[in-house]
Amino acid sequence: MKAPSSLENLIEALRCLPGVGPKSAQRMAYHLLQRDQKGATKLAGALTHALDTIRHCRRCNSFTEEEICSLCRSERREASLLCVVETPADLMMMEQTQSYHGLYFVLMGRLSPLDGIGPKEIHLDRLIQRATDGAVNEVILATNFTVEGEATAHYIGEILRSRGVKASRIARGLPVGGELEHVDSGTLAQAILERREV
Amino acid sequence: MKAPSSLENLIEALRCLPGVGPKSAQRMAYHLLQRDQKGATKLAGALTHALDTIRHCRRCNSFTEEEICSLCRSERREASLLCVVETPADLMMMEQTQSYHGLYFVLMGRLSPLDGIGPKEIHLDRLIQRATDGAVNEVILATNFTVEGEATAHYIGEILRSRGVKASRIARGLPVGGELEHVDSGTLAQAILERREV
């Protein structure tokens, strides 16, 4: 007795989700088919629609549905400040502090040689181009205070300095090993205030 | 700054998955869009295809792509034995023991008044019809040994007995509070062997 093939396929497909193993993929598939067909239909549609419409902003590299995202197009942001974060989620965390009003560059990752993520994968060339376009006076490095995030900040800081661009690092107000995503707004706001040149 | 709406929709849609909260839905959405667009495409397709093709077997109520599933159609199964399980996953567990050769009825749940799951939701009328069709000599109740699973077995056992149908319960070889899905085949095989009339 085998499960129907379309059910097997669904279980297998669910395993592309991070943190989902065979057991929970099976549980998810049964749940969707038995208890939430409406949710499953919506999920299929949302996936297809997001894949169709989401791209990377040509300026900040974050997710957007447009060529250039609304934040990059805003005239109320200080164009002289550029904040480098690892992920769009980190960008959101920065915004929630309401204490940063410059622009962003989203690496979409961090340097991680073991995972094959090098300077090219974090779009370092685009970041340097952006940082040296004349409008930017300071680059604030807001990668995580993990080993990889620190190494990434160090690496980018060195390169920027060699190009004559002022680079600073948000203060280690975050707990060591901590990630932006899991910190409260107040701590993060303090870290922005206390940033130091690198 | 808000996330693009199709991204927000995807994050929201992912929350229909059991055990997925706002944080992990966000992590999943970013992962799919950034690192696994191919997986996302496959997942959308698998969902749509499964929703299109998967239905409930008219005899055993398990998932199938056909009117009547291959297990129910098999002539090598003992038609005089009917085993009642909560889910298709439990049916699979029973099959893996290779010590049961009868047919099945899948409740697709268990009695749970607090969740609004009553006799109708577990298709009790269809089970009784199936158990009293003349071919069945014994109904083996293999619901979980949880409070709800026990109550369900007791309830179904009483009704079957009142209709003159022999009903048995798999032995409590399973740990108390245990679920079929998490038990090894040997223990479950023993429990089938030691089933007792209820």
Ligand SMILES: [Zn+2]
């Ligand atoms: Zn942008």
Ligand SMILES: [Zn+2]
């Ligand atoms: Zn069947």
